[in-house]
Amino acid sequence: MQDLADLYQAVILDHNRRPRNFVAMESPDRVAVGDNPVCGDHYTVFLRLEGDRISEVSFQGAGCAISKASASVMTSLLKGKTAEEARKIYEKFHQMVTTGEVDPENLSDLSAFAGVYQFPARIKCATLSWHAALNAVADPEAGKVSTEE
Amino acid sequence: MQDLADLYQAVILDHNRRPRNFVAMESPDRVAVGDNPVCGDHYTVFLRLEGDRISEVSFQGAGCAISKASASVMTSLLKGKTAEEARKIYEKFHQMVTTGEVDPENLSDLSAFAGVYQFPARIKCATLSWHAALNAVADPEAGKVSTEE
Amino acid sequence: MKAIETLRKDFPILHQQVNGFDLVYFDNAATTQKPRAVLDVLMHYYECDNSNVHRGIHTLSHRATVAYEAARERVASFIGARTEEVVFTRGTTEGINLVARAWGDANLRAGDRILLTEMEHHSNLVPWQLLAERTGAELIFLPITGDEGLLDLERLDVLLSDGVKLFAFTHISNALGTINPAGELCRRAREKGVITLVDAAQSVGHAPLDVMDLGCDFLVFSGHKMCAPTGIGALYGRFDLLQSLPPFHGGGEMILTVDWLHSDWKRAPHKFEAGTPNISGAIALAAAMDYLDAIGRDAIFAHDRELGAYAADRLRELPNLRLLGPRDERSGIVSFHLNDIHSHDIVSFADHRGIALRGGHHCTQPLMRRLGLDSTTRASFYFYNNREEIDRFVEVLSEIQTFFG
Amino acid sequence: MKAIETLRKDFPILHQQVNGFDLVYFDNAATTQKPRAVLDVLMHYYECDNSNVHRGIHTLSHRATVAYEAARERVASFIGARTEEVVFTRGTTEGINLVARAWGDANLRAGDRILLTEMEHHSNLVPWQLLAERTGAELIFLPITGDEGLLDLERLDVLLSDGVKLFAFTHISNALGTINPAGELCRRAREKGVITLVDAAQSVGHAPLDVMDLGCDFLVFSGHKMCAPTGIGALYGRFDLLQSLPPFHGGGEMILTVDWLHSDWKRAPHKFEAGTPNISGAIALAAAMDYLDAIGRDAIFAHDRELGAYAADRLRELPNLRLLGPRDERSGIVSFHLNDIHSHDIVSFADHRGIALRGGHHCTQPLMRRLGLDSTTRASFYFYNNREEIDRFVEVLSEIQTFFG
């Protein structure tokens, strides 16, 4: 039996209760929407870019504790990163939530999501806002992202 | 186990080999077609009427031993009968092939079909030409009859 | 009704632990479990009688055909229909699509209207959207009263006015637990010459039902929601109406004669069953109906409602809980929203206590939006559930509120 | 291949007496029997894991979803497709109707042509007739050479000429036993830009098959003809082609977002699976594929052909027997006509000796007329049949000739 505390670590519960950068950005450079139609999770991610670098990130929306905390942690982490760095962090994160293997470097609060891999139905929740953000970074026309796609 | 000889009685085999009244009638009063699309049995029944009475009956077509013998026996029996009498004979016949109960009166060669009730898949074969004939008697516009209908 | 503990013994799946706790299966509106009696019939079919139907005269084929057609008779008797009014389908969704295609394409014109309700399952909405696109017909909706989730019957006669050709509605709402007055709805539609389709997915296995009493034109349901296997269901259609329709799919079994360029069809219901049907599914569905009737549908319905009322009462004890659905006369489906806690967190947590719930939009996205919700958590009961399970469930909800508080 | 006697032990149904004789089941082209391994998987699903798929996150629902999607992967690997190219259907007939609706309605115009062959099953003919009626497209037919039942390949290029948009043909003929050169047919069609649909109902469970090697655009088959239960089958479609199509049925499971008047669909394959699917059927189909692969499809195909050739040789010994189908390279399907003895009499008589045959038009009425026949008698073999059974069958045919002689 997996332990619930593995899934809902204190960091996650905290970010869920008090999400960081939880605000609609005025005049963002990029906006993307992440939707999970199965459960109704719905987030908008706002980005401001300086050259290749993400200078500001915020989000708004509603969803489960995992998806909200993940978005909140992500916004803290992506600030100041280049598109390439952001992609690399996501890859490690994705690796972790699907295998449970934690890479000790660079993951900071993200390691709180290591328990997600024991709950395969929840992996989509953890990655939803990341899909939206990376999409927004990569695509100047960034639009809607859905975990079903 | 039902006995094959119950189904294929000598009378049936004989009528199958040498069907009676197996000829296309010239200028019949009524014609009806009986079709079993499942097995491809296909018969045409020809009738000449005098008032309410069937003065001549013949048939043509192809199909299994049961259907062909039944048509042959039928043509011998219906000659000279009124529409009402024909219907009554058919009712007894139908009763017999579905229940196996033989009414000693009036059935003559028809009683050879008493074994059919043990072979429910074959009841349609035994009644096919009867449906066509009765339909032709009842309906001046008599057309196609199918056991699926 | 037999004692619940006795009935539970008939369901092998219920006797397992999930995450270290005895399983509490409260996801019956999604699909029900299958009793030993139904599984035995399924196995017997494959171990003794399996063959293709209709076209064969050897012994196995005859046995399979007789059993398949006897299953049709059983379904007919279960819902008060004539045998030839029962078409086997994969389930509710296919039944509705069949009607939308065969009846809809032949009968609707641009400007005609289809009346639905605001509480329809996607399966009783999307096929009509597709039909509307094909024909130019228009969809209109009978509103609900709000969180209580009752149909606003005062609006019905106005909405059933000129131009409405079909009224399709759910008998029991899978998202709210509302029991709609199906007989009255059908009667009022019939008075206006409007054809009715009843989505009985949540009712046929839970309550006594008779299509003649209801006075509906079409009725659809799924076997898997009433103790039968997946992949089988049925469509009831008034015989003259069915007979008047063109076929749905083409292929083997549904034809009378086939030529290179043209074919003739069998009569209803076979006209609508192209290809080898789900033979074992139909036979097992009949067995499920025998099983349900042996318990008694009145008793099942009473038990459902009793548990639904009990659960609603217990849930009202919890703070910050928004309970949806009717105050009284609710079915065994209870749907709610806990402030600030998402349904998926609730379901994950409850699953960790061995309780199977459903969270999400329950295939009723427009209804969710209408209620201003993303999703709800739903517990749905059947005759094998009991009060102790509901007590455990409410306790776990308390725990969840503390955990995420 | 394992010894036949060992394999027979896996099939409970084969060990019974019919009319006092050991059952000889020679009706495999209609439907095959199911091994214990498949029935066990079916039972295990209902005794341990049954739940609705896709929409749930509790443990049972997750198990069911994983098993259902793993079944899709298994089907894909079995036929050399990508997972997202596999749509679960009720069977071959539904698969063809799906393509006729979703691809056909969207792609055909009046004057376009659909090329079929003279040996198609009604299921690969009637859906195209209905499509032709809807769109004004025209059906044309690749002829056969006569009793030998080979496709007249010399006519192919001419017939594949201007205006043909689709070529739909059977891989192995259920009525004649012909094995068509499917790869060549697909290649020649593709050269002309013609979309292909392969009816693999009689081949997928009998021979190695790879959709990439074949080069087909669509391929359809039924589980019940390959050791799986009734009510399940699959459609393969090239992914880009599937993606380009509108949905088939509307309802739950196939949607992304639903609003009152409009909805968005999931990607293929889920776009084509509206409503609760036949979950246990799909899982059991995957188990059947495991079972067949454990025997080896090469071995099965070799055994089929060996029995087909042996039966043809033995039948040629009988007087007045008209044997249909190819002289060599026939599958395990043998179809014949006995002068003056109707196929139903033969089948009834054989059944009395415990032998299950099929008599009739085998859902190929136009082909029968083309051959000047009302019906034929068909024996069709599978890996659990053997030569001794064929000897018994030929002996009974002799007896029949004497009886009706």
Ligand SMILES: Cc1ncc(COP(=O)(O)O)c(C=O)c1O
């Ligand atoms: C060649 C062929 N095509 C199509 C079918 C139809 O398959 P199903 O009835 O399983 O849909 C069959 C079997 O009956 C067949 O043999």
Ligand SMILES: Cc1ncc(COP(=O)(O)O)c(C=O)c1O
């Ligand atoms: C009210 C209602 N209608 C339709 C459906 C669709 O049924 P199925 O998925 O079995 O086709 C369901 C169940 O999901 C339902 O609850």
